[in-house]
Amino acid sequence: MFGPKIKLDADLYERLKTVSAAAGYATVDEFIVHLLEKAVADAEDAESEAEVRKRLQGLGYIE
Numbered sequence: 566m567f568g569p570k571i572k573l574d575a576d577l578y579e580r581l582k583t584v585s586a587a588a589g590y591a592t593v594d595e596f597i598v599h600l601l602e603k604a605v606a607d608a609e610d611a612e613s614e615a616e617v618r619k620r621l622q623g624l625g626y627i628e
Contacts, residue, residue, distance in 0.1 A: 573581070578593070585596030621627045 581596060582593050585593050588596065590596040590599070618627065
């Protein structure tokens, strides 16, 4: 399966390769996908928290 491709600096790729191997990932791609999935989930959670905070402020529960 072919999908989108991104370009990485050669030095960054080598660092990712070293860290992914040390962490037990089978491939650098697998490691990068895991990192991106985690970053997206964290961003989605942050957005949800902001929405909850805004609602609570609107209800007067928090300032």
